[in-house]
Amino acid sequence: MVGATLNNLLREYAVQGLLTGTILIVDDELPNLAVLASFLDGDYTVHEAGSGAEALEIAKTTPIDVVVCDQRMPGMTGVELLHNLRASGVDAPGIILTGYTDTPALIAAINDAQVFRFLRKPWQPEDVLTAVAAASNAVMYQRAAARLLNLLSDRTTELQRVVTELRSAQQSLLQLDRLVTTGRLAAGITHDLRNAMSSLVMVEYEVTGKLSDPELSETISVGLAGLRNLLESLETMNQYAKQKQLAMTMEYFDPARVVRDALTVMRMDLNFRARTVRADAPPETLPLVLGDRQKLVQVLVNLLRNAAQATRVDDHIWVKAEATADGQVRFSVEDDGPGIAAEVRDRLFEAFASTKNEQGVGMGLYMSRLIVENHKGELRCLERAGGGARFEITIPPAELGT
Numbered sequence: 001m002v003g004a005t006l007n008n009l010l011r012e013y014a015v016q017g018l019l020t021g022t023i024l025i026v027d028d029e030l031p032n033l034a035v036l037a038s039f040l041d042g043d044y045t046v047h048e049a050g051s052g053a054e055a056l057e058i059a060k061t062t063p064i065d066v067v068v069c070d071q072r073m074p075g076m077t078g079v080e081l082l083h084n085l086r087a088s089g090v091d092a093p094g095i096i097l098t099g100y101t102d103t104p105a106l107i108a109a110i111n112d113a114q115v116f117r118f119l120r121k122p123w124q125p126e127d128v129l130t131a132v133a134a135a136s137n138a139v140m141y142q143r144a145a146a147r148l149l150n151l152l153s154d155r156t157t158e159l160q161r162v163v164t165e166l167r168s169a170q171q172s173l174l175q176l177d178r179l180v181t182t183g184r185l186a187a188g189i190t191h192d193l194r195n196a197m198s199s200l201v202m203v204e205y206e207v208t209g210k211l212s213d214p215e216l217s218e219t220i221s222v223g224l225a226g227l228r229n230l231l232e233s234l235e236t237m238n239q240y241a242k243q244k245q246l247a248m249t250m251e252y253f254d255p256a257r258v259v260r261d262a263l264t265v266m267r268m269d270l271n272f273r274a275r276t277v278r279a280d281a282p283p284e285t286l287p288l289v290l291g292d293r294q295k296l297v298q299v300l301v302n303l304l305r306n307a308a309q310a311t312r313v314d315d316h317i318w319v320k321a322e323a324t325a326d327g328q329v330r331f332s333v334e335d336d337g338p339g340i341a342a343e344v345r346d347r348l349f350e351a352f353a354s355t356k357n358e359q360g361v362g363m364g365l366y367m368s369r370l371i372v373e374n375h376k377g378e379l380r381c382l383e384r385a386g387g388g389a390r391f392e393i394t395i396p397p398a399e400l401g402t
């Protein structure tokens, strides 16, 4: 009998229908078949076959619990039949009826075919009934174990998925928590910065057109653009930390302008100025984008600053805006520096993932991806042929994005 634990398990996992109560009997001598059938019929559904080939045909379409077969049959012996049944995936145990003396060869064949039992002729009906009952029990165990194993492996996969999800949920909660703290800090800085900015804007207003030195006037404008971008980036972070979603100011604009504005901001950066920069973003040639222009400038500035920080004097930085074959707008920033460090590669776009110690907090790419995804776009980091890093942003054009 099946043990209590197994029974409980089977009930708990609603495992049913392990046995069909179907026995296949195979003998080339029809009177023998008739006798076998006559005393099995009461307890089981009996299928009869006059040859191995016929038995294989029946097993193709009928689920069988136990096979009882004669060993000596023309065409296919009982042991061969069991072999063939195993090969076609039938798990029913076999009972072989044999009139031969059990020579070692026969025993070997029987073992090899995983015969459940063999009965010497002339057999007694009770022997056959006992053997069939034991074989049914055995196949039930075997099927129960297989089913439970399957269920268990499904549950394990499910469990692993849940654990992974929980881990990542926990991770994002932690990140958001730190973000709120950072946002609070940023709020203090942005306040001071905004005050400084308004005085500087006054200066710019006062001196514009009055300075004889165009370079000085340019320096003031570039400095202001840099400060403005810093302020806007901090405000974006602060606003996101507070409201958990980005506030977007939407307008139609030429993507080339985003590249130009980002380059203006970057001119304040000494590292950047020491690189060989190639920009390719012809104005008024690309599809218009509907989005938050300032925020996209912040994204490009993040990428350009990362490129400047990763490279050395005279290394190259490329920035480009182009239309893709399917009509999207693609921005790319590329450099021939050392490429992304292995330690940070898997969590590049996570908050606080940085290799820069004091020089970076690891918010640049995190915020950038957030901004791009708010434009229904995609920000990706790609392997760059010949070393270095390549970041790509694709944004749907105005008519697709709305």
Ligand SMILES: Nc1ncnc2c1ncn2[C@@H]1O[C@H](COP(=O)(O)OP(=O)(O)OP(=O)(O)O)[C@@H](O)[C@H]1O
Binding pocket: 302, 306, 307, 310, 335, 337, 338, 339, 340, 341, 344, 348, 353, 354, 355, 356, 359, 360, 361, 362, 363, 364, 365, 366, 388, 389
């Ligand atoms: N162009 C690049 N080349 C090599 N590594 C890069 C490049 N861009 C980003 N990285 C790696 O990705 C990390 C995360 O970049 P991210 O911009 O998010 O943060 P950060 O630059 O470290 O700090 P933050 O931008 O907040 O000042 C960097 O610390 C750096 O290791």
Ligand SMILES: [Mg+2]
Binding pocket: 302, 305, 306, 360, 363, 364, 365
């Ligand atoms: Mg950065």
